[in-house]
Amino acid sequence: MKLTLKIWRQGGRYKGEFVTYTLDNVNEHMSFLEMLDVLNESLVAKKEEPVAFEHDCREGICGTCSLVIDGRAHGPMQGTTTCQVHMRHYKDGETIVIEPFRAKAFPVIKDLVVDRSAFDRIIQAGGYVSVNTGQAQDANSIPVEKEQASHAFDAAACIGCGACVAACPNASAMLFTSAKISHLALLPQGQVERQRRVISMIAKMDAEGFGQCSNVKACEAECPKEISVENIARMNREYLSAVLTSDIA
Numbered sequence: 001m002k003l004t005l006k007i008w009r010q011g012g013r014y015k016g017e018f019v020t021y022t023l024d025n026v027n028e029h030m031s032f033l034e035m036l037d038v039l040n041e042s043l044v045a046k047k048e049e050p051v052a053f054e055h056d057c058r059e060g061i062c063g064t065c066s067l068v069i070d071g072r073a074h075g076p077m078q079g080t081t082t083c084q085v086h087m088r089h090y091k092d093g094e095t096i097v098i099e100p101f102r103a104k105a106f107p108v109i110k111d112l113v114v115d116r117s118a119f120d121r122i123i124q125a126g127g128y129v130s131v132n133t134g135q136a137q138d139a140n141s142i143p144v145e146k147e148q149a150s151h152a153f154d155a156a157a158c159i160g161c162g163a164c165v166a167a168c169p170n171a172s173a174m175l176f177t178s179a180k181i182s183h184l185a186l187l188p189q190g191q192v193e194r195q196r197r198v199i200s201m202i203a204k205m206d207a208e209g210f211g212q213c214s215n216v217k218a219c220e221a222e223c224p225k226e227i228s229v230e231n232i233a234r235m236n237r238e239y240l241s242a243v244l245t246s247d248i249a
Contacts, residue, residue, distance in 0.1 A: 001026045001092040005039065007051055008099045011110035018097070028088040032075065033058060033065060035087055052111035058083040060224065063161025067112055068099040073163035073222040081161065081224045101162050103171035105209045118208040119160050122177055125204035129184060130192040142188055152186040155179045157225045164219035164227075170211030175219040177205045178235035179227050185238055195242035202239055 003023050010016040023039055030038070033055050040050035056064040065082040069075040075085040090096065098112065106114040144152075158179035165173050181198050184190030190197070213232055220229045 001028060001087070001090070003035075003087075003090065003093075004095040006095060006097045007112070009051070009111050010100075010108050011052070012049060014111075016108075026087055028086070030087045031058070031083055032067075032069070032085040032087065033083050052109075052113050054113050055083060060084045061159065063159035063163075063224070066101050066114070066116075066161045066163060066166070068101060068166055070097050073101065073166040074161070074224055078221070079224060079226050081159075084224075101166035103162075103165045103210070105171065105173070106162060106165065114162075116160075116162050118210070119162065119173070119176060121208065122173065122201055122204050123160075123180060125200040126180060126184075126197045127193055127200065129189050144187060148186050152183055155182040155186070155227065155231055158183075158223075158227050159225060161224060163222045163224060165210065167218040167222035168211065168213075169216060169218070170214055172213045172219070173205050173208070173210035174213040174232050174235065175223065175227055175229065177201055178231035181235045181238060182231040185234070194238070195246040198235065198238040198242050199246075202235070 003026050005021045005023060006018045007021065008016075009019045021039060021043075023035070023042070026035055026038070033053070036051060036053055043050045054064045054066065056062045058065070060081045060083060063081060066074065067082045069082065069085070074080060074082045076089055077085055100106075100108050100112045100114045101116075103114075105118040106116055109115050156179075158176060160176060162176070164175035165171050181201055184197065185194055215229075217229055220227065
């Protein structure tokens with residue numbers, strides 16, 4: 001199949017513009033990233049600069065392959081990352097627009113690669129978990145209620161890709177931050193730093209320049225791990241409780 005690609009190029013001789021490429025003989029069984037590999041091979045063969053894009057596991061686990069495809073974070077499929085999108089979802093002769101995630105807190109490094117280290121700094125602001133382990137404990141030595149453990153696991157599934165930020169009209173990071181806060185707030189191991197964690201992480205999130213949540217819920221719709229916005233409500237409750245009852249704030 002033949003495709004027309006309109007790709008955002010920024011860096012080097014490109015000042016920030018869409019560049020159009022035509023790609024012939026695209027196999028429908030290729031993944032989206034394999035298609036970009038083929039494009040880059042053709043550009044290198046013509047002694048042109050290849051398109052910079054991020055990738056790692058290519059198994060939907062790491063979240064590195066973050067692209068906006070035809071206006072949707074990670075592409076047309078729900079609950080998937082870019083690397084899990086295959087070319088059979090496109091038609092012969094179709095035009096595909098490919099952009100980087102756009103947010104003030106995610107500056108473009110080059111082409112489709114953005115700096116998402118703001119997420120790392122938010123996690124670092126959460127600090128550590130105090131657990132006096134002594135010698136190694138049995139795996140089930142701290143009983144956790146099943147429903148609580150399930151909610152904690154659902155929140156922990158967040159891979160920190162940034163799709164929530166890219167999808168949000170306010171470039172809010174509240175779904176990501178709330179998932180990280182919920183994960184530990186729901187477990188007994190996370191109780192010691194519970195109040196300090198939520199105050200520190202939200203303060204860091206605001207300092208990084210992310211916007212506020214206005215309940216559009218585009219974050220939940222585009223999240224490849226389908227993290228629920230219920231975590232945002234939980235984070236707001238945790239924050240209000242911490243501000244009102246602790247001396248940390």
